Amino acid sequence: LRGKRMLAEGQQKLLQEELEKFDWSIGAGGKLKQLLIRGVGIHHAGLLPKYRRAIESLFQKKLLSVCVCTETLAAGINLPARSVVMTSLLKGPPGRRKVIDASSAHQMFGRAGRPQFDDRGYVFAVAHEDDVRLFKWQEKYDAIPDNTKDPLVLRAKKNLKKKMPKRREGEQYWTEKQFQTLREAPPGKLASHGRFPWRLLAYLIRKSGTVEAAEAAVHRRLLDSEQREEGIRNLRRMLRTLEAGGFITLDPPPPNRGNDDLPPFQSRMAGTDNYSLLPTDGTVWTASHSRWTSGMLPGSDAMGVVHDFSRHEDVDDVDFGLGIFEAKSDDHGATDESGTPRNAADSNEDDRSPSHNDDLEDEPEDGFHDASSGGTGLLGALIQQARDSGGVAATNVHRDSQRRASGDDSSNGTSDITDDGYEPRLAIATERLDLLFAFRSVNPIYAVFLAEHFHRCSFEERLQLMESVMAIPRSAAGAVRVPFPDRMPPGPFATEFLNPRLLSRGLVTQDELQGYRDEETGRRIPPLALGDKARLLFRGEFPGVSDVEVTSVWCVGELLRFDGDFNRFVRAREATKQEGILFRHCLRMILLCGEFALIEPPGLDPVEWRTDLSELAWLLTESCRRVDPASTDEILESLTADHRSADTLL
Numbered sequence: 001l002r003g004k005r006m007l008a009e010g011q012q013k014l015l016q017e018e019l020e021k022f023d024w025s026i027g028a029g030g031k032l033k034q035l036l037i038r039g040v041g042i043h044h045a046g047l048l049p050k051y052r053r054a055i056e057s058l059f060q061k062k063l064l065s066v067c068v069c070t071e072t073l074a075a076g077i078n079l080p081a082r083s084v085v086m087t088s089l090l091k092g093p094p095g096r097r098k099v100i101d102a103s104s105a106h107q108m109f110g111r112a113g114r115p116q117f118d119d120r121g122y123v124f125a126v127a128h129e130d131d132v133r134l135f136k137w138q139e140k141y142d143a144i145p146d147n148t149k150d151p152l153v154l155r156a157k158k159n160l161k162k163k164m165p166k167r168r169e170g171e172q173y174w175t176e177k178q179f180q181t182l183r184e185a186p187p188g189k190l191a192s193h194g195r196f197p198w199r200l201l202a203y204l205i206r207k208s209g210t211v212e213a214a215e216a217a218v219h220r221r222l223l224d225s226e227q228r229e230e231g232i233r234n235l236r237r238m239l240r241t242l243e244a245g246g247f248i249t250l251d252p253p254p255p256n257r258g259n260d261d262l263p264p265f266q267s268r269m270a271g272t273d274n275y276s277l278l279p280t281d282g283t284v285w286t287a288s289h290s291r292w293t294s295g296m297l298p299g300s301d302a303m304g305v306v307h308d309f310s311r312h313e314d315v316d317d318v319d320f321g322l323g324i325f326e327a328k329s330d331d332h333g334a335t336d337e338s339g340t341p342r343n344a345a346d347s348n349e350d351d352r353s354p355s356h357n358d359d360l361e362d363e364p365e366d367g368f369h370d371a372s373s374g375g376t377g378l379l380g381a382l383i384q385q386a387r388d389s390g391g392v393a394a395t396n397v398h399r400d401s402q403r404r405a406s407g408d409d410s411s412n413g414t415s416d417i418t419d420d421g422y423e424p425r426l427a428i429a430t431e432r433l434d435l436l437f438a439f440r441s442v443n444p445i446y447a448v449f450l451a452e453h454f455h456r457c458s459f460e461e462r463l464q465l466m467e468s469v470m471a472i473p474r475s476a477a478g479a480v481r482v483p484f485p486d487r488m489p490p491g492p493f494a495t496e497f498l499n500p501r502l503l504s505r506g507l508v509t510q511d512e513l514q515g516y517r518d519e520e521t522g523r524r525i526p527p528l529a530l531g532d533k534a535r536l537l538f539r540g541e542f543p544g545v546s547d548v549e550v551t552s553v554w555c556v557g558e559l560l561r562f563d564g565d566f567n568r569f570v571r572a573r574e575a576t577k578q579e580g581i582l583f584r585h586c587l588r589m590i591l592l593c594g595e596f597a598l599i600e601p602p603g604l605d606p607v608e609w610r611t612d613l614s615e616l617a618w619l620l621t622e623s624c625r626r627v628d629p630a631s632t633d634e635i636l637e638s639l640t641a642d643h644r645s646a647d648t649l650l
Contacts, residue, residue, distance in 0.1 A: 026579075043070070055067065059081075095170065195547055205248055214239075241545055248427045276640075277614055284618075287561075466596070469592075476581040529552035564626075593616055
């Protein structure tokens, strides 16, 4: 659109006046303002919330001629326009793109036409540039008659045929028939997605005490008969998991209890009378003197000095960058960026292969396996294949282990518990069941599991574990990877408890804990991050809970190293295109601190525990308020108004 006149007469002056009302000094605001002054807006998840609100306001006031959106347009964002232009009808990773579903297409089509301004809307689907070139060539070729006897014209047509453009190999193209199919497709059938929530199950158990009430809730979901039967089986596996964790008592008791040797959870609910996460007595903390930042990195690093951990070209990370366009964690399917999902992990513990942090290093370039052969040719490749005897399988195991540590190891979440026909009648709540009501943003069982080990952790280890449970797109995770052990040494939880236990159970090897160089590819495999190791231990103790996704990042910790200056942080990490995602990650950490403050972990003084969480929440609140006061206040209001109770499920 550069060089095009996008605004009507006098529109730019009004637009300039509106732009002066907003602060564009944070992150990508400067570049965004340059686009907006020309009448072009951008709307995607990587923008700060205040920028998205400003763009929505400008577009609704008809001051912007064009707004480039992602799928937020289909999610119900109130941006009606005269015309909707779709650059493609295909979605998905290269080579596996599929036509977007009819429901999303209809939502996008429905944005065409402004109420009270237009009597109709227009939808344009832009053809692929290869098809456009081919169409223009065909027009020129058909314009030359075939029955001409002019030798010059015949020669020109022959030369034109030699210049016929071709479609690219491996590229996928949509057709007019597919577009018509989307237009004429009936409305999508409503169906329930995702697994049955743990908190909802705990609420039903607390309310009724019978399994029948939970089964009735499953039957009320929008599922077909086969999915409903699988939902009932999954419910019974969830009940057995809660029974194994000591949250409930089943009647009759389940046979073949596999976790009798596990110690019961020692955490308990804290009193919430007149408690406020943020201090009300005027207490002030500073990030530079906070206990959360005192021992993070070696003292030789000056505050704010950036070390780029993404420049290690010899480190293997075959799955980094995958899953960028995933909508939800339970939508793993054929269109998933990370490929076809694995089935649930086998029940044999020795089959649970360990994982490497798939967010540590850059994804190697395509064809790096060929480059590693060093030009040995076919004979050399065959000799090397015979010598390795299964090198490809080893690579596949490595990829599979990466998915398992991050949580992508099961489609139904509880398939490791054998379905032996057991049917409980009663589910009697214990006092530990109340712990599940404290957590809404993360898996409650995994959150309680982490709380049991917080007394063994240093402050930076606690922060790593808390950050790892909050889902963050891998496109943004690449900018906030966990530093290597030589930059941030492992703490007492990893060295004295977690590593020995994982080794004794055969879940990891010493090389995987320390990092090693792959013999096949010659690339360095990074060591497991703390969040991935904790996920492996939890998976070994609670095989029935596999809906826990872990993404080991170091976002809040890095922000605190910059003294809470979010603008310096995103600019130094070159993450301005993902600043909105990182900002919401910090806001969610405030909510997570409020959730952990509702319980008292064992081995920690309750008053000191809450004080530490209040300090972290206060530092993040002050940092976020300097960026976007409206969004921060909205989070604080929800934190204040959120009452978690066994009698009320909100």
